[in-house]
Amino acid sequence: MTSPDIKPAATILLLRDAPTFEVLMVKRHHQIDFASGALVFPGGKSHAGDHDQAWSERALGWADFDDEQRGLRIAAIREVFEEAGILLGRRADGAPIGGEAAPLEVRLKVDRGELAFLDVVRELGVVIDLNALTIFARWITPPLTPKRFDTWFYVVDAPDDQVAAHDGRETVDAEWIAPSEVLRLAQAGERKVIFPTRMNVQLLAEAVSADDCVARAKGRTLVTVEPQIQDRPGGKVLVLPPDAGYGVVEEPLANVM
Numbered sequence: 001m002t003s004p005d006i007k008p009a010a011t012i013l014l015l016r017d018a019p020t021f022e023v024l025m026v027k028r029h030h031q032i033d034f035a036s037g038a039l040v041f042p043g044g045k046s047h048a049g050d051h052d053q054a055w056s057e058r059a060l061g062w063a064d065f066d067d068e069q070r071g072l073r074i075a076a077i078r079e080v081f082e083e084a085g086i087l088l089g090r091r092a093d094g095a096p097i098g099g100e101a102a103p104l105e106v107r108l109k110v111d112r113g114e115l116a117f118l119d120v121v122r123e124l125g126v127v128i129d130l131n132a133l134t135i136f137a138r139w140i141t142p143p144l145t146p147k148r149f150d151t152w153f154y155v156v157d158a159p160d161d162q163v164a165a166h167d168g169r170e171t172v173d174a175e176w177i178a179p180s181e182v183l184r185l186a187q188a189g190e191r192k193v194i195f196p197t198r199m200n201v202q203l204l205a206e207a208v209s210a211d212d213c214v215a216r217a218k219g220r221t222l223v224t225v226e227p228q229i230q231d232r233p234g235g236k237v238l239v240l241p242p243d244a245g246y247g248v249v250e251e252p253l254a255n256v257m
Contacts, residue, residue, distance in 0.1 A: 006140060007045050007147075008045070008071075008075075009044060009149040010046060010076035010079065010152050011040075011043030012041060012042050012133070012154050012156055013153060013155045014042070014080060014164075015155060015157055015213055015214075016157075016210060017211075020178055021178060021179070021209050021210065023177065024041075024042065024086075024164055024176055025174070025182065026039075026041075026042055026084060026173065026175075027040075027174075038197070039191045039192065039193050041153070042079050042080040042083040042084050043083075043151070044075070044082075044083075045149070046075040047113075050074040050075040050078060050117075051070070055074060058126075058127050059127065059128050060128065060129045061129065061130035061131035062130065064130065072152050074117075076154050077128050077129075078110065081107060081120075082110055082111045085100065085104070085163070086101065086158065087121075087126060087162065088129055088156060089127050089128035089132075090127060091124075092126065097126060097161065102120060102124065104165070106120060132156050133154040135152065135154060135222060136154055136203075136204075136213075137200055137222075137244075137245075138152050138222060138225065139151050139224075139225045142226065142228070151196075153200055155214055164176070179201050179202075183201055183205060194256070195256040199249065220245055223245070225241060225246075227240055232250065235252060235254070236252075236253040237253060238250070238252075238253055
């Protein structure tokens with residue numbers, strides 16, 4: 001159980017293998033108050049509508065999860081729909097969704113809270129797929145930050161029949177990019193990549209394909225990552241749990257502020 005001032009959130013690592021192993025990342029708008037201008041995975045806070053019990057009729061795998069995981073997975077699917085235009089599911093007759101899932105204006109209305117995501121899914125005649133998501137990691141923001149989140153990261157093999165497109169509001173770019181290239185760009189200072197994103201890209205880069213990444217995620221024991229601040233001779237560092245899968249990490253605090 002997390003503190004009430006820590007907000008639940010969900011993030012998706014959308015993967016593909018053609019032309020090579022890549023992940024979908026979006027660039028945050030420079031006016032956004034969190035991670036402005038950064039290269040991130042689509043995601044955001046869970047909303048009340050993500051926990052609507054009426055989703056039971058529109059969510060494959062509903063019975064496979066508890067209320068918490070249902071809401072988080074719906075939040076993740078909603079966020080990638082809002083920010084990148086990808087809808088993880090299929091039509092009620094089993095056919096793929098294909099092409100553009102919904103017009104940009106519909107996505108923006110969902111983002112602004114003017115239109116319920118559940119109503120959009122109903123209108124499209126679609127069912128979302130909760131089982132498509134595999135837990136990749138869980139991070140809780142340390143106390144030093146003004147806003148704290150309990151963020152669940154999920155990996156998904158992206159549908160090959162839909163086209164990703166940024167929303168122009170929260171995100172100003174959407175691109176498929178190899179994990180190794182993300183790390184190179186961050187190291188060279190050519191892109192802003194915040195600490196949690198960089199750590200999860202490093203973990204992602206250990207895989208060689210989408211299927212390999214999903215298999216690795218399923219095989220790992222989930223260890224919640226709540227970075228701790230410790231003093232070292234050279235100054236304060238952020239330390240991750242050694243058994244969380246990221247190796248020994250002692251990041252200078254100046255690098256993550």
